[in-house]
Amino acid sequence: MLLEGKRAIVTGGSRGIGRGISLEFARQGCDVVINYFGAADHYVTHAEAAEEVVAEIQALGRKAIAVEGDIADPQVSHDLVKSAVEAFGGVDVLSSNAGICPFHSFLDMPPELLQTVLGVNLSGAFYITQAAANRMKDQGQGGAIVATSSISALVGGAMQTHYTPTKAGVHSLMQSVAIALGPYGIRCNSVMPGAIATDINKDDWSDPAKRDYLNGRIPLGRFGQPADVANVVAFLASDMAAYVTGASLLVDGGLYVNLQ
Ligand code: RM4
Secondary structure, three states, X not given: OOOOOXXXXXXXXXXXXXXXXXXXHHHOOOEEEEEEOOOOOOOOOOHHHHHHHHHHHHHOOXXXXXXXXXXXXXXXXXXXHHHHHHHHOOOOEEEEOOOOOOOOOOOOOOHHHHHXXXXXXXXXXXXXXXXXXXXXXXXXXXXXXXXXXXXXXXXXXXXXXXXXXXXXXXXHHHHHHHHHHHHHOEXXXXXXXXXXXXXXXXXXXXXXXXXXXXXXXXXXXXXXXXHXXXXXXXXXXXXXXXXXXXXXXXXXXXXXXXXX
């Protein structure tokens, strides 16, 4: 029960890594606001998925609500904090996790696609961090923010030229806000997931040759699961990590260090 009695917001919390984080937070004793985005897009979350996570959390004996909204819109972050205050009385933990990666080649990248990815992955992380941190400051009890960066903050991807800079940006954002928010006892860290099997990369890894190649590069010999990342996020969000801020932690089965 690392997060007993805490109140969390998880953006992009209904599917993939975010779903894993929402469930792990609940297992650790936390109530959770699950943000999701309901547009009919392959890469974003849907209301049913969010309601399923709410039901799973309630079955664990914790409270949860689902709140729809595109995190690229700054108003959504204010709404999420307001929802957490109304439903649970405050916010102690933020998992800034919402992200998209619509794989696309570089030379013909449409500006609109670039703007969409920047808006969700980077501006969205900024808005929710700012909104949650203001609430945590007003509460006067500190807080913990954990952003989902990526191994892609450190390495490139030919089909991810719009995406990898946002993940480097999220990592950098946590470093800077760790300094800005340290005086309020608000810790800010990021996780850098490697190859985690979720809907975001289902198409990209539908080619068995590509999947086998990537799998063979992971020293621990398997793709990650959302729970592999969620466990680390729960740790960083908890008092077990009371002296950790401005840090990033690779959760990649050793993929990053495997040059050969
Ligand atoms: C990750 C990394 C993975 C990719 C996802 C979408 O950060 O690049 O390989 O599957 O993004």
